[in-house]
Amino acid sequence: MDRAGRILRIGNASGFYGDRFDAMREMLTGGPLDVLTGDYLAELTLLILGRDRLRDARLGYAKTFLRQLEECLGLAHERGVRIVANAGGLNPAGLAGAVRELADRVGVPVRVAHVEGDGLSLPEGVLTANAYLGGGGIAACLRGGADIVVTGRVTDAALVTGPAAWWFGWGPEEYDALAGAVVAGHVLECGTQATGGNYSFFTEFTGQGLRRPGFPLAELHADGTAVITKHPGTGGAVDTGTVTAQLLYETSGARYAGPDVTARLDTVRLEPDGPDRVRITGVRGEAPPPTLKAGLTRVGGWRNEVVFVLTGLDIEAKAQLVREQIEDAFARAERRPAHVGWELSRTERPDADTEECASALLRLVVRDPDPDAVGRVVSGAAVELALASYPGFHVTAPPGKGAPYGVFEAAYVAAGSVEHVAVHADGVRESIPPPARTAVLAPVVEPGLVPFDPVEATRRVPLGLVAGARSGDKGGDANVGVWARSDAAWGWLAHALTVDRFRQLLPETSELKVTRHLLPNLRALNFVVAGLLGEGVASQARFDPQAKGLGEWLRSREVAVPVSLLE
Numbered sequence: 001m002d003r004a005g006r007i008l009r010i011g012n013a014s015g016f017y018g019d020r021f022d023a024m025r026e027m028l029t030g031g032p033l034d035v036l037t038g039d040y041l042a043e044l045t046l047l048i049l050g051r052d053r054l055r056d057a058r059l060g061y062a063k064t065f066l067r068q069l070e071e072c073l074g075l076a077h078e079r080g081v082r083i084v085a086n087a088g089g090l091n092p093a094g095l096a097g098a099v100r101e102l103a104d105r106v107g108v109p110v111r112v113a114h115v116e117g118d119g120l121s122l123p124e125g126v127l128t129a130n131a132y133l134g135g136g137g138i139a140a141c142l143r144g145g146a147d148i149v150v151t152g153r154v155t156d157a158a159l160v161t162g163p164a165a166w167w168f169g170w171g172p173e174e175y176d177a178l179a180g181a182v183v184a185g186h187v188l189e190c191g192t193q194a195t196g197g198n199y200s201f202f203t204e205f206t207g208q209g210l211r212r213p214g215f216p217l218a219e220l221h222a223d224g225t226a227v228i229t230k231h232p233g234t235g236g237a238v239d240t241g242t243v244t245a246q247l248l249y250e251t252s253g254a255r256y257a258g259p260d261v262t263a264r265l266d267t268v269r270l271e272p273d274g275p276d277r278v279r280i281t282g283v284r285g286e287a288p289p290p291t292l293k294a295g296l297t298r299v300g301g302w303r304n305e306v307v308f309v310l311t312g313l314d315i316e317a318k319a320q321l322v323r324e325q326i327e328d329a330f331a332r333a334e335r336r337p338a339h340v341g342w343e344l345s346r347t348e349r350p351d352a353d354t355e356e357c358a359s360a361l362l363r364l365v366v367r368d369p370d371p372d373a374v375g376r377v378v379s380g381a382a383v384e385l386a387l388a389s390y391p392g393f394h395v396t397a398p399p400g401k402g403a404p405y406g407v408f409e410a411a412y413v414a415a416g417s418v419e420h421v422a423v424h425a426d427g428v429r430e431s432i433p434p435p436a437r438t439a440v441l442a443p444v445v446e447p448g449l450v451p452f453d454p455v456e457a458t459r460r461v462p463l464g465l466v467a468g469a470r471s472g473d474k475g476g477d478a479n480v481g482v483w484a485r486s487d488a489a490w491g492w493l494a495h496a497l498t499v500d501r502f503r504q505l506l507p508e509t510s511e512l513k514v515t516r517h518l519l520p521n522l523r524a525l526n527f528v529v530a531g532l533l534g535e536g537v538a539s540q541a542r543f544d545p546q547a548k549g550l551g552e553w554l555r556s557r558e559v560a561v562p563v564s565l566l567e
Contacts, residue, residue, distance in 0.1 A: 008167045010160055010184075011217035011231075014038035014085070015191030017045045017062050023191070023215050024068040028075045030231030033217065034167070036076070037159040038085035039189045040065060043475065044537050046153065047297040047406040049089040050127040060091035061150075066098055069148075073108045077147065084138055084159055088150040090128060092116050093423065095150045111425035113146035117418060117432075118153040120294060127299060127406075131292045131418045134259030135181075136172070136432040138162025140422035144430070153295065160185030160218070161260045168222045172260075172435060179263035179285025180224025182256065187228050187246050187280075191215050193470075194228060194246045195236035198548075200468035200555060209235025224285075229277045238276040241485065244522050245470040248481020252474075252528045253517040254444040259292055259415065259435075261285040266444060266519055282521075290438040291412040300407035300539055301338075301367050304374040306382045307396040308362040311348070315360045318390035319344050325389055326364065329381035337366035337373050343543065361396070365540075367405070374402035406538030410475050446518045452491040456562045463505070464555025466565050467493055471551035478532040478547035480554060483524035489565050490523035496559065502527055505557040506550070 011033050013023040017040045027036055040062040053060035065087035076083055088095040096114040103110045115137035120129040130153035139162045141149040151158075164170065164181040187194050194216040196205050214234025219227040228243050230236065247268065254266035262285065269282040310318045323342055330336040345361045352358035364382075366374045379399035386393060420432040463482075466489050471480040482497060484490040503510045513530040532550075534541025544550065 005222070008035065008164055008220040009033050009217060010035040010037060010163055010188070010220060012037050012039065012188040012191050012215050014040055015189065015193065016040065016042050017048070017064065019191055021064065021068060024072045025075065026234070027215055027217070027231070028072055028079060028081060030214070030234060033079070033081050035082045035084060035163045037163075037188065038065065038083070038087060039156050039159060039191075040085060040087040041089060041153060043295055043408045043473075044406070046089065046128045046130060046295060047408070047538050050297060053090055058091075058094055061089045061095035061098075062087035065095070066102060069099060069102060070106065073103060073106060073110065077108050077110055082142060082147055082149070082163070084149045084151075084163055086151045086154050086159060088114060088152045090119065090130070090152065092150050092152045096423070099148055099150065110147040111145055112148045112150070113141035113144060113425050114423050115141065115149065115151040115154065115421070116423060117420045120413065120418070123296070125298050126296050128297045129294060131294045131413055132259060133292070133418070133420050134158050134288075135160070135162025135165055136260070137420055137422040139166040140430050140432060141424060142166040144422070144424040144428075146425055155258050156189035157182040157185030157258055158260065160188060160220075164220050167220075173287075173437065175261050175285030175287065176283065177222070177224035177285075178261040180226060180280065180283040181220060182258055182261060182263040182285075183247070183265070183268055183280055183283050184218040184220055184226040184228065186251075186256070187243055188216050188218055190246060190249065192236060193249065194242055195230050195238055196242055197236065198470070199242055199245055200464060200470070200552070201241060205237050208237045211235065224283060226280045227273050227277050228280065238278055240270045240272060240278055241468060243270055243278045243280070244483050244524065245468060245481070247522060248479075248483065248524055248526055249470050250472040250474055250479060251481070252479060252515070252526060254519065255286070255441055257289050257441055259288055261288055262439070262441065266521060269521055287437045287439040288415075288435050289441055290415055292415050292418055294411045294413050296409045296411055297538070298407050298409075299404050300535055301369045301405060302371040302374045302402045303365065303367050303405040303540060304378045304400065304402035305366075306364045306378065306399050308364070309359050309392075309394050309396060310362055310390065311355060311359040311392045315346065315348060319360075319362045321390050322362065322385065322393075325385055326381050329384070330377070333377045335373055337368045337377065339367040341365045345543075363543075371402055376401070378402070405540055406536070408475050408536035408538060447520055449491075449494045452495045454495070456564060458560035459563055459566060460558050461561050461566065462556050463559050463561075464552075466561055467555065469551030469555050471547045471549070473533050473537055473546040475536045476531050476533045478529045478550055480527045480529070480547075480551045481524055482527070482551070482554065483522055485523070487523070490520070492562055492565060493523075494518065494525065497525055499527070502554075505554055505559070508532065
């Protein structure tokens with residue numbers, strides 16, 4: 001069938017392992033689709049799947065995907081919708097076999113293919129090591145007639161670039177079209193974050209069903225342009241703001257590198273295309289880099305935590321007393337935990353009308369390679385203070401014996417060193433060659449700023465009155481995308497929110513490397529904070545380990561904003 005003149009309607013039904021279970025059925029029954037994708041693999045997920053595989057070598061994949069298919073396989077087959085998901089995790093062949101068994105059991109004739117080769121040899125002490133593959137293997141499986149394609153670790157956007165390359169017959173060097181698919185894929189990959197979920201200006205969507213937002217879909221065209229929308233009648237909303245927010249999520253500079261293409265985010269243009277429709281145009285692409293990103297996970301050691309509740313008066317003195325008591329207990333122990341961290345959160349209010357509002361929280365976190373060093377040493381020290389410490393002593397939960405924590409590390413491997421293989425439904429294996437042409441990433445020369453008159457009268461208000469934000473994690477780094485909703489606000493924001501001002505507003509970043517990137521077409525700034533999250537989400541190094549609330553903290557900080565922008 002010649003599809004060159006037909007749009008590709010491609011939807012998403014999962015943004016992470018554990019997302020809304022009914023989403024697959026909702027997307028299949030809510031309106032027409034050609035391909036339905038599911039993203040199940042966050043950085044933390046492979047660590048979880050690695051521990052599953054240690055318990056049972058047959059596992060290592062997202063089990064909920066099978067349960068979803070059990071009730072939706074017939075629907076997809078009836079409607080002619082192909083399903084592409086990275087739920088294979090560490091064992092795509094195992095998941096493909098399980099899907100075939102399921103199809104035989106429920107009597108639905110489907111062809112199941114899978115993509116493998118992302119698994120790398122494991123260095124000593126590493127639990128999982130996987131390269132981020134592109135969409136070539138997915139495209140090959142679909143060309144081979146697969147109805148369902150499951151993969152291991154591919155880039156999130158590959159779930160869209162692969163089907164798009166198959167549908168439109170794109171070659172590997174049609175960079176602009178591929179880059180358009182990458183951008184559409186990045187918008188879709190986190191599900192309802194594109195339809196109003198986790199959105200700074202959510203209060204403006206009152207009455208639009210944010211209690212249960214619908215999942216997004218893209219109408220992709222042969223030139224790579226796309227319209228982001230959702231099925232009619234589903235909750236949430238799609239507008240240039242929700243799409244901008246998702247474009248800024250977990251990105252950095254203007255060049256968004258991937259194994260298929262490097263997409264230029266500074267070329268993206270958004271415009272409304274009707275109710276709940278946003279058109280994406282202008283995306284330019286470049287040759288991909290010669291290396292693939294790889295993710296390595298390992299057990300970093302053992303961790304324990306105790307949260308002391310400090311109520312009423314003398315909060316600082318109470319915190320000081322219990323710290324001295326715990327530290328004294330550690331000094332008398334056979335060995336002190338290798339890392340001991342304290343954090344006092346002053347959540348109390350004076351003259352509070354509830355006990356909770358009169359209380360602050362003192363958090364103790366310990367880490368050590370030896371589980372014994374974070375077990376009884378910690379829980380015993382805390383429990384023994386129950387009648388011997390500050391007035392009102394209690395903790396939020398009984399101290400336990402500690403638990404292992406994980407570490408995520410990013411690495412890079414030569415693209416040609418990874419065996420990327422499409423395994424077709426009949427078992428035939430097709431090798432996917434690496435890109436014939438690559439380009440090392442180079443810095444983008446940022447455009448000059450729009451002139452702004454700083455003389456105008458200002459008012460001190462929260463930054464969030466004039467700017468939205470979306471933040472997230474990439475390993476140990478965090479990013480905060482900030483955008484304005486008018487040209488005038490952008491002119492002010494680009495001048496006012498410098499790296500130095502960012503550090504002042506978020507003091508936790510003051511000693512860290514912060515890089516600012518300009519994306520004028522989106523009226524956006526993107527800040528990358530190196531090392532804020534320690535060794536990644538699994539290490540739980542910070543109160544907000546994935547930096548999900550970092551952008552909202554920034555929006556809550558007060559700055560001097562021109563009065564004209566507030567009117």
